[in-house]
Amino acid sequence: MTRGTIKTWYLVHKWTSLICTAFLLMLCVTGLPLIFQDEIDGWLNPPAPMATLPAGTPSLSLDAILKRAAAPAPGDMPLYISFDDDRPIVYVTTGATADVAPAAMHFLAFDARTGATMPPYVPGVMAFILEAPYRHAARLLGGNLPGRDGPAVLRGDRLGRRSLRAVHGQARLRHAAARSQ
Structure with a gap:
């Protein structure tokens, strides 16, 4: 060489x-x-303190928690109930009807052991970081990722590919229209 x-x-x-x-x-x-999202989220957005109870303290019944969830908004019915994976917290979503708009729903969190109301969850910086790739893809594709088809486009599903082709076709039409002006 x-x-x-x-x-x-x-x-x-x-x-x-x-x-x-x-x-x-x-x-x-x-x-x-x-x-390290759990560690970072716990550091930047620490969870609300919970009452210290002896080990083996039984949880309240779900009926008792649902009664407490119905108290702040009389006439509302429970729509969803879910449980925290890491802490003894029960999340209850109530609304006036079963098909109520999300903006009219009430979201409540309760200590499953005592029934005490917990402060609402406030999404931290990690929620933004986890959502950023989806938002970036939406902007990259011209903001045309509808809520129903958006995740399908990112996963590459059949419906998503059709939507992606439609978005690409719309982008080509916009580009051609801009060039002709």
């Missing part, structure tokens, strides 16, 4: 490795918060 060949390969290797390093750095910076 000549000196020029070695120098050329040295430059090719140097610049390709720098480009790859930039992508790896981006993966590390964006991936680490997702791996």
Whole structure:
């Protein structure tokens, strides 16, 4: 090998490795918060303190918790009930009718052991980071990801591919119209 060949390969290797390093750095910076999302969320948005009870304290019945959920909004009916995976918290969603709009629903959290009302969940920075890729894809595709088809487009489902083709076709039409003006 000549000196020029070695120098050329040295430059090719140097610049390709720098480009790859930039992508790896981006993966590390964006991936680490997702791996440690529970720890980061607990640090930035600490959970509300709960009453300290002896071990083995039984939980209240769900009927008792539902009665407490109905008290703040008389006439509302329970729509959903869910449970926290990490803490003894029961989430109850109530509304005037079964098909009420989400804006008119009432979301309540209760300590499953005592029935005490817990403060509402406030999404922290990690909720934003987890939602950011979806929002980025929506902007990238021209903001045309409908709520029903958006996740399908990102997953690559059949319906999503059709929607993606429709979005691409609309973008081509907008581009052609802009060029003709």
